[in-house]
Amino acid sequence: ITKDDVFLKEIPDIGFPDIGGLEDVKEEIRKAIIYPFTHKELYQMYGQKAGEGILLYGPPGCGKTMMAKAAAKECGAEFISVKTSTIVSKWVGASEKNIKQIFDIARQGKRSIIFFDEIDSIATRRSESEDYAKRVVNELLAQMDGVDTASDDLLVLAATNEPWAIDPALRRPGRFSKLVFVPEPDLEARKAILHIHLKKRPIDDDLDISYLSEITDSYSGADLAAICKEAADIPLGEALRGGNPRKIKMQDFETVLQKRKPSIVSWYI
């Protein structure tokens, strides 16, 4: 396993306009992350300590990772995403060092956002590796406690589908003290998400996106993205078999929806 499997540093390529719905979440992110970066002097002038970690939580596939990435893009930061589960499972022994290394790399860059996906995978682990999972968490906490946003230009975000399972130590002030709920898409959001994923595809006049958003209650953003892809696959397949390329029709969506059921069913129970 290489470092690339554990974390990835990139210039983010998606921004708020690429995320359908979630307007309240975007506004919360602006206040918590973007303004402290873009209006640093004001925050300092009023003695507001910005830069506490943010924990994004909510059902799977609804845009937590996208939101973290877009936050980085919106404030001109580099995005360092950490596959948290890989740290625990693969880098036995060296894991704490790697947490430190990730923070060191982030500090060297100009402005960075570090994003820990599936943070619950280290913060709740109860197994034979519990001790070293604890060491990883302790190192993470030590690094977060040491972040001084005035000089570091560094923010830490994390995501989880299981906020109730998070070690309370992670939630203390200065750490992941701010929780932001990323909900499943409502009707308007589903419409916006479908528009985004159909923007670059040829669609027939008979395709009624409003109606599609109505019949996709409980479908996540990831489900909707998949539905658009699968619907496009139908005329693509036909064209590959020699047919005339045609636009994507309502019928294609109906075919796809018969097979693909909503994935957000049990999350709230």
Ligand code: ATP
């Ligand atoms: P998980 O909890 O499973 O990690 P997540 O909440 O981090 O999921 P993302 O990785 O952000 O979800 O979303 C997965 C994919 O679903 C995205 O790459 C995108 O194609 C699509 N998607 C999800 N939400 C939205 C949205 N609000 N607007 C547009 N696309 C979306």
